[in-house]
Amino acid sequence: MAFEYNPPKPDKYLYDPKSKYSFKVSRSAIDLYCNCPKCFYLDKCLGVAGPPGYPFTLNSAVDYLLKKEFDILRRQKQPHPLMKEFDIAAIPFEHKDLNTWRENFKGIAYLDPTTNLTIGGAIDDIWEDNRTKELYIVDYKATSKAGEVSLDADWQDGYKRQMEIYQWLFRKNGFKVSDTGYFVYCNGITDTEKFDAKLEFEIKIIPYIGDDSWIDDKIVEIKKCLNSSKAPDASATCDLCKYREVAGKALGATPSPTAPPKTPFDSGKLF
Secondary structure, rough: OOOOOOOOOOHHHOOOOOOOOEEEEEEEHHHHHHHHHHHHHHHHHOOOOOOOOOHHHHHHHEEEEEEEHHHHHHHHHOHHHHHHHHHOOEEEEEOOHHHHHOOOOEEEEEEEEOOOEEEEEEOOOEEEOOOOEEEEEEEEHHHHHHHHOOOOOOOHHHHHHHHHHHHHHHHHOOOOOOOEEEEEEEOOOOOOOOOOOOOOOEEEEEEEEEEOOOHHHHHHHHHHHHOOOOOOOOOOHHHHHHHHHHHHHHHHHOOOOOOOOOOOHHEEEEE
């Protein structure tokens, strides 16, 4: 895939401290702030986003097929066989707004009155406990790796924050939400004898006990960052900011190349 440069965003997408209107901050933007406040500020206040990520189309296909499969049982008010396999006493939750909650750039949202920020995010699924009627936030993940899938890697902290933000959003919208969320993790099998034009998966449901107590303070912190007149320091672990710094020094230490001699082509004259 060719790299595509992201030009600065138009003013209507940038934070304006003088505006009376609520400013939208997505779940992924909160995660960006947690990873690097400077990258967040460059994006939201100056309109300079980082390089775009690659589209994970196979992962999207897995998400789409899982949603279709769970939706069949949602209409039937029946548990999925995976729920029985992993001893989860629940059924897929049915709600008139489910499709909106799943849709990118819509999702479920909450206007925080303290900061006038609208926090939002798009979920994959919700299950309902058969006994307590509590809701379980569910996220689908797909990968292909040797061994068992888990949530043990440092880079998966973003997955956990994602779950906690969704739990927080549904609580703010008046729903009774369990601290337990579930990751439906699909691991592509690569040790089969033949491909046969199909990819098979081992599917594991991983429970995660979320804690959303950090989110309210983080939103206030984000608001202060947006209102600042200068960019905050970069995160010590941000590779993009390290690249910017090193590249800037290299460019500053390198003299501009001598302009090549003009040719007849420069004037548009061939003879």
